[in-house]
Amino acid sequence: MAKITLSNLAHSYLNNPNHDDDYALKTLNHEWTDGTAYALLGPSGCGKTTLLNLISGLLTPSKGKILFDGNDVTELKTAARNIAQVFQFPVIYDTMTVRENLSFPLKNRGMKKDYIEKRVIEVADAISLSNILDKKANGLTADIKQKISLGRGLVREDVSAILFDEPLTVIDPHMKWQLRTQIKEIHKNLGHTMIYVTHDQTEALTFADKVIVMFEGEVLQIASAAELFERPEHTFVGYFIGSPGMNILPVTIEEGNAVLGGHNIMLNAKYKKLNGKIELGIRPEFVTLTNDPFALPVTIDRVEDVGHYKIARARFQNHQINIILNECDEIKSATTHVIFDKKKINIYQDDWRVKP
């Protein structure tokens, strides 16, 4: 197990990158603390897998360094880095039994026979595969195959980190939950550093201690689930996390108030003078309906019932505002008023959050 440091790391798939846009991963400095579960979250093509492959050594970075516990491993091959990786599609050796699959990495490293035997049984117990050890790996279901791939990483005691590349993509929905819980459990018991790539926010938020949100090769925010929800550092984070995402509204700041289309919105704190594109972000959870005639007037276009709550799609002038309503909230007329919880408002300048 190890602390992983990324120092000025950047990667481009082109031979001669000269523009910022040529980079699949833009310059990044970060320290992955030992034993923490991280999730890399972002839409497809945002550079998550690139970052993962750089850490595992399947790719060599165009710029920067990777350090494991202070040792430079940038030029080291995958095998020398003691990394375990679980891929999007389960990778198992078809010709072998589950037991042979699990002992394969140890055998290749020239471990002793009785040690291998003992270790495989230990790991099989930890991921509850003990009862199928002698089955052919070939005929098993996708979730069990993924567990075998994970097990092949876990058998190595010296493993620095376990990387997951969207491991639940091909798993049936009802098994996803179970497998994720199991991975979480393994993390709790064995304490490996885990890095989990996904584009599913529920997966990321429930799995990780820290979530890293990426967009177009750039890391936008590294934070806990609660922080991502309350204080997204970038409008994309606000919009991407949450269902529906944050309402982002163009405003101007005047005398401590935000002005949206001629209407004043009270803020909790004073902001200094801001230039550029100024936006206000408010989560639909913190927008409430009110009878106050001086509040923001909106037109409700439609209401979607998603079971335990309702989403109202409303409009103020041309700006769409989503509101999350309780199941019992009644909407009496199409035109009504809303207020924003001023403590939950974030202000953005050119997409980045500004502190008051």
Place this chain on the structure above:
Amino acid sequence: MKKTRNQKAWFMVLPVLILVAFSAIIPLMTVVNYSVQDTFGNNNFFWVGLEWFEEILASERVHDALGRQVTFTAIILAIEVPLGIFIALHMPKKSGFWSSLCLVLLALPLLIPWNVVGTIWQIFGRIDIGLLGYTLDKIGINYNYTQNALDAWITIIIMDVWHWTSLVVLLSYAGLRSIPDSYYQAAKIDQASGWAVFRHIELPKMKGVLLIAILLRFMDSFMIYTEPFVVTGGGPGNATTFLSIDLVKMAIGQFDLGPAAAFSLIYFLVILLVSWAFYTVMMSMDKENDI
């Protein structure tokens, strides 16, 4: 329950029926017809039952041809399949100029008409004007495929390897290309050796296409006629007289239509039987994968 029957549907399949009848059933039936009759000329035929079949099955000449045929096919498969896999493994993995070039070069022998292949090698091996034969002769190697049986065999085997290994390569290459990158990446992480990658990843994933390659090479080499006929004409002596060459000699050379017809049918059944066995094995392997 009474179904309404519409006999008009029969007319729909009629064209296919006629086509298949003319292309396969009627010619095959004439062969069956010959195989159970004999004639003393004047188009007078009389029934002989299974006499021709008994004669062919007991014929030493046919046994010898069958022996040569099995030997030839076994050698061909033993060379072409491993060689084909070997070449496929060493082709460029990424698509680009080099892999396209390899594919075009490999496909070339497959596009040449079979009798031209025979002619090319017939000339290539001649000691008076052929590049191969002349060179070998000049450097003091006693090579003459028209007189020496071993030389004739070697020439025909090399010719077949040149002609058909590409097929195995192309099929294996397609199989290799379909293996996702993550398998190789996982193998790297597991520190698998090159041999282990081949044995546990590449070979199992190629299994399906390889079986097809072996089946095709078996059928084609078992029926080989044109190329050895052009190169050696079955000689020297009967050294390269494979089943189909022997069959043609019997049917057209000696005009023994009865035995030749019985011979054809037995020949046909052997190929059908082996192919069916292959097919059954393939299907059962597929099923194993699906569980």
